[in-house]
Amino acid sequence: MRVYNTMTKQKEEFKPLREDEVRMYICGPTVYDYTHLGHARTYIAFDVIRRYLEHKGYSVLMVMNFTDIDDKIIRRANETGEDPKELAEKFLKYFLEDMKALKVKSADIYPRVTEHIQDIIEFVEKLEEKGYAYGSSDGVYFEVRKYEKYGKLSKVNLEDLRKGARVEPGEGKKNPEDFALWKKAKPGEPKWESPWGEGRPGWHIECSTMSTKYLGESFDIHGGGNDLIFPHHENEIAQTEACTGKEWVKYWLHTGFVMVSGEKMSKSLGNFVTIRELLQRYSPEVIRFFVLQKHYRSPLDYTEEGIQHAKNNLERLYNTIENIRIAMEKAEIPFKWEKEEFKLYETIRDAKKKLYEAMDDDFNTAEAMKPIFEVANAVNAYLTRVEKPKESVLRKALEFFRIISEIFGIFEEYFKETKETKEEELIDLLIEVRSALRKQKNFELADKIRAQLRELGIQLEDTPQGTIWKRINV
């Protein structure tokens, strides 16, 4: 398996530090607003990466932090007149709801800044002891020039940084590139006791502290959106490696942005679509499928048309799975295989190989789409061509889609244990009644039954072999 490492700017063989275990830390959101598609893209991408690693047999320990106190939260709270703590609490809850709706598996640990203040203080103290931090009138800063490897992730160099002069020269900073480890509280701001007076942690220190607390001084994957590379992750590296003297993270993974008419979707630009809004119009699986049709590192254009494409694609796959399920009921015991069975079997076998090759190559979900459709085409063609399908090949096709379901987090409905047998019996009964009506050419009433069932999410389809029904999930 190969993964692209932002640190080395190339794909590398993936070998976790401990055999069979992957420890990953994903930068979570600052909870001051609704989750939008940009966030969802990142978290769905890492969800699939995590699912795939688990599918490959790794034990995955996944940590995602919440920034539940910071300047933006305070500012937003001031604007709305809410208490910063309550504001953060509210959006944190919404975030978790959104992730659940999108079928993103939960992290194992969700550490919050406000619950790790003591750990952060201890971390800053260590940096002070080692001479990387200095106190000033408005807080404690990290002295960037003392860490000679600064810039190794984002490839910025200090000279350019200073020349650019876009780094804010804060009040108490010695150098413009230094960044805050601890900020002293201004009147009315949330605050915690510390050796440097009452205040709050700087933004970057939380990830260093909480990741090393839960995953150790070195771990495998650190991920987040592309926009975190500089300065966030660069600063995290400086702090952590200055403190421990060890290589902190083995693989740095970053997701591409979601774009809206040529611009990055972001809270500050205000051009974002919230997940809540999107879920009103599209199912979670359509959103996942839309995101996964593009490689996680590439920019993803958000357009209505694009999501509609994803919906059409997904519908086709749903239909295929339903077709298999229905065919299974009349499938034959495979006393012998003909050419058609071998052909389908081989297509599935090759598709499985292609699927793993695509995913092994830096989690290329876009490439992985191809074998999925190859199987869909092949199995549909098989079902139209063959009068008596063989149970065993259909099972292989179904198993293929079950693997996709597990890795991509889609087709959930089809692979659940269903307990709605009563409902199914009732549908069968209605189909029977409708068939009788159709024989009597009472199409008006027959169509009414079909239309009303459709409203309930049950689609009837008349085929030469009789009427079949499907659930509509989109």
Next chain:
RNA sequence: GCCGGGAUAGCCUAGAGGCGAGGCGGCGGACUGCAGAUCCGCUUUACGGGGGUUCAAAUCCCCCUCCCGGCUCCA
């Protein structure tokens, strides 16, 4: 200015030296009371422009055009 990422058939998305890429949409046909699903065929000499290397270039090298991102809060 500095550092990155791009331009692939009507549209969306992969690929990265040699086997007509996958999907969507559109059109035609099969099936059908209608609808839906599915199948078959077509849309198909695809790779921003110009040079070069090579038996062979979307792919490697050089130049150019255009788009986007980061360098400041961001997933």
